[in-house]
Every structure is written in C-alpha cells, then in structure tokens.
Amino acid sequence: MQVSQLIGSWYDSHKRSLPWRENPEPYRIWLSEIILQQTRVNQGMPYYTRFTERFPTLRELADASLDAVLLAWEGLGYYNRAHNLHRAAQTIRDEHQGIFPSDYSSIRALPGIGDYTAAAIASLAFNLPYAAVDGNVYRVLSRILGIPDPVDTSSGKKTFQNAANSLLDRQLPGRHNQAMIELGALVCLPKNPQCSSCPVQHCCWAFKEGITRELPTKNKKSRIRNRYFHYLAIWQDHNLYIKQRNAKDIWPMLYELPLIETPHPAELETLMLSREWQTLFHGTKVTLLNTSRSYLHKLSHQHIHARFYKIKVEPDYTLEEYRAVPADEFNRYAFPKLILSYFNTMKQ
DNA sequence: AAGACGTGGCG
DNA sequence: TCGCCAAGTCT
CATH class of the missing domain: 3.90.79.10 (Nucleoside Triphosphate Pyrophosphohydrolase)
Structure with a gap:
C-alpha cells in the first residue's frame, strides 16, 4: 500500500469533527484556513464561530466595516489577516460576482492567500490536485522521507513542495491534504511524536533511525x-x-x-x-x-x-x-x- | 530574501 | 522559568 493511501485511510477513521468540516463550502473553508494560519485549532475555534455568526455569508463580510471585522478578530493576533480577509471578500464581491473563485490562480491572487492556503482551498473546496504544504506537512515529510533540508529557506521549501507533489493522491487531493495535516497535528507532533499510533511507522525514515527529534531542521534564530x-x-x-x-x-x-x-x-x-x-x-x-x-x-x-x-x-x-x-x-x-x-x- | 507580524500553551 | 512553536503571508 502507498504511503498516501495508508495516511488517507488512517484519516478516515481518526479525523476530528471540526465545525468547518461539517458543511464544507468555499467561504467557510477559506475562513478556517485564514484563522488557522500560525494558530492552534483550540485558539481559533471560538473565532471561527464568532465570524460565521456575525458574517454568515461572504457578502456580509464584504459589506462590513473594517472596524467590525477587526473587532471580531480582536485577540487573535496577526491582524493583517483580518485586513486581508476583508479585502479579499470585497474583491470576490466586486470582481467575481460574489462567487468564490474556483481556479487555483484566481484563489492564489486573493490577498492573504499564499501557496499553502491556495492549495488547501483548491483541494478542499474544489477537489483540485494541489499539494498543501504547511508546518505539519514539513514535519511529516521530513521524518518519513528523511529530508534534512531546512524548512525556513526558499530552497528547502521547494524541496518539500516537490516531495509533497509527488506524494499527492490525485484522486482525492482534499482528503489527502487534510490527512497529511491531521497526522502532523495529532500523531507526528513536534515534541514527543506518537510513533506507536502512526500508520506509517514501518516506513518512516526518522523512526527507523531514531531521530524524529532532530527533524525537521531550521536555520534562523529570531532576534528580539x-x-x-x-x-x-x-x-x-x-x-x-x-x-x-x-x-x-x-x-x-x-x-x-x-x-x-x-x-x-x-x-x-x-x-x-x-x-x-x-x-x-x-x-x-x-x-x-x-x-x-x-x-x-x-x-x-x-x-x-x-x-x-x-x-x-x-x-x-x-x-x-x-x-x-x-x-x-x-x-x-x-x-x-x-x-x-x-x-x-x-x-x- | 530576510525580517516582520500576536497570542497562548507547553515541557 | 522561558524558549519554542502553531493549519503562513507580505514586503
């Protein structure tokens, strides 16, 4: 069995029930992806609820004032996400007839949507074959395949994107991406990975070598x-x-x-x-x-x-x-x- | 292309 | 305690 198949079927039986997985529509998938950028699920959850209550539709988000959007975002941090969320909603209202764009390049062009988020939305909402690579996926890929490249350099990012592309399940890209991310979030943890519950432990390079703790690698150390x-x-x-x-x-x-x-x-x-x-x-x-x-x-x-x-x-x-x-x-x-x-x- | 951008949780 | 980090993007 392929690695992606093992992780995919693990996902089917272990995935969490999360509000944005209940009724997947582009607006809610997009909203959840923006909220979850650099943010833990538990921290973002109440904000997702608040946004879907205050702005049930993309139109209502676009028509709201920036102050109202910032107020809903208050306390979540990285406030440019809220600015870009608001701007993107207005772009969709004004340039896409209020319909969330369904092709990768249009999605990628929206403010606040980079390579990861564009691939996530394209695959989750429209079943398009793009591999989404986030921090979880870096961890999973670096350990399974034993990729030592630093994840915070442009060349390292390319290496991981290429690895992710070749591993992608092109039949079910949405499930595949969510499965990779969920495995990183629940099992292949940064510290103390739960290798005993991992569906691909038998073919994991880092587990075999006993160096899960050393991967992935990073270069930069931030100055304060x-x-x-x-x-x-x-x-x-x-x-x-x-x-x-x-x-x-x-x-x-x-x-x-x-x-x-x-x-x-x-x-x-x-x-x-x-x-x-x-x-x-x-x-x-x-x-x-x-x-x-x-x-x-x-x-x-x-x-x-x-x-x-x-x-x-x-x-x-x-x-x-x-x-x-x-x-x-x-x-x-x-x-x-x-x-x-x-x-x-x-x-x- | 390196650095900026929040907040909270954890060992 | 405190450094690390959590579903990245922008400039």
Whole structure:
C-alpha cells in the first residue's frame, strides 16, 4: 500500500469533527484556513464561530466595516489577516460576482492567500490536485522521507513542495491534504511524536533511525527587539481618550491609548519633558492619579515594555485627533491584548 | 530574501 | 522559568 493511501485511510477513521468540516463550502473553508494560519485549532475555534455568526455569508463580510471585522478578530493576533480577509471578500464581491473563485490562480491572487492556503482551498473546496504544504506537512515529510533540508529557506521549501507533489493522491487531493495535516497535528507532533499510533511507522525514515527529534531542521534564530511604551490613560470626567493605530507597525488599525515610545526605559519625569508630551498637553493642567505596574508583552520579534499612567485633565481641555469614550463603550473598539489586560485591572 | 507580524500553551 | 512553536503571508 502507498504511503498516501495508508495516511488517507488512517484519516478516515481518526479525523476530528471540526465545525468547518461539517458543511464544507468555499467561504467557510477559506475562513478556517485564514484563522488557522500560525494558530492552534483550540485558539481559533471560538473565532471561527464568532465570524460565521456575525458574517454568515461572504457578502456580509464584504459589506462590513473594517472596524467590525477587526473587532471580531480582536485577540487573535496577526491582524493583517483580518485586513486581508476583508479585502479579499470585497474583491470576490466586486470582481467575481460574489462567487468564490474556483481556479487555483484566481484563489492564489486573493490577498492573504499564499501557496499553502491556495492549495488547501483548491483541494478542499474544489477537489483540485494541489499539494498543501504547511508546518505539519514539513514535519511529516521530513521524518518519513528523511529530508534534512531546512524548512525556513526558499530552497528547502521547494524541496518539500516537490516531495509533497509527488506524494499527492490525485484522486482525492482534499482528503489527502487534510490527512497529511491531521497526522502532523495529532500523531507526528513536534515534541514527543506518537510513533506507536502512526500508520506509517514501518516506513518512516526518522523512526527507523531514531531521530524524529532532530527533524525537521531550521536555520534562523529570531532576534528580539525591545521597545518601551508609555501609555497615558487620560480621563476627562468619565471618558477615556483612545486613538486608532496606523496601518504599519504592530496592531495595524487597532485602537490604543495616547502613546509615547522611547528607545530606552524612561521615567515619567523624562516623558513630561518630551516633545510628545508637549504636543499632547501643551501646558494644560494634568493630575497623575496612578502609575501601573510594568507590563512585559512578548511578540514574536519584539518585547514591549509598557507602563500605564492614569491622568486626569480638566473639562475645558480637548485632545485633538483622539476620541473620548466612556468605559461601557470600550467593547465597540478592537484593542490589542496588552490594552485589554490593562482595562481588566481597572475594573477591580 | 530576510525580517516582520500576536497570542497562548507547553515541557 | 522561558524558549519554542502553531493549519503562513507580505514586503
């Protein structure tokens, strides 16, 4: 029996029942694939439910505001996925008559859809013969076939794509791709793979050699940048001033508080002498109510060291470019987790 | 083409 | 604890 047949029939009897597998239609398959990019099933599940409830159809997603989409995405991270999801929905509405495109190159051309996601949608939704290669598949292929190439280089990626292409079950590409991924997610785990439950243990190179732990290989080690955020929680009566971030940098178009960033740690006294402080307050009377603890918010490539200063300003003052919002309306805006965790401590 | 982009779970 | 990583894409 072929490797792909063994994995395919293993999949038939071991696959999880997941909401997007219940009633497979292109919109829901696409939505699930975007949510699951770099995201665990357990983390993405509630977001999939939320999206299908708030935006039951592709049309409703396309017609929604970006703010509404970001609010539904709040807390899931990699927020450009939400931007691209929204843009792709509008592209399908405007250029594909609202019908999800059914050929690979049209799917691949949509924003937020790369090689993996295009192959996944093409095979799962339209049964087209494209091999989807994600992190799970890298693991499965590198171990079964003993491929030592690093998975985070362009040449390594080509090697794995070629291996996946030649292994693809062209009769049932959708099942094949899901089976490869499911095997990586349930059995061929990064640490402690469950080789005793593996349908292809007998023909696995890494198992035979006893080096499953060494595969797959990677080259890069990421460097961490430190950033120092000083958030000003400026209260005026019962309103807090908030502002939307710009589209570049982290948390694109999410909301936050007035921010002063410094390249190094800084005390409030220093901030009060800064140009940003002058721009915000230009000499108006401010009262410091309290200073939060220091927060360390770890992102994949940077550590955000944050502190929140609760400040009161007088009623006659207005902060241009910011929006004064009462606490019971915070949930109308999408905030990064860092801001949300500060809000949570305020409720006490 | 190397680096940026979130968050949470795990050993 | 803390580094690693989880169904990648974009620039």
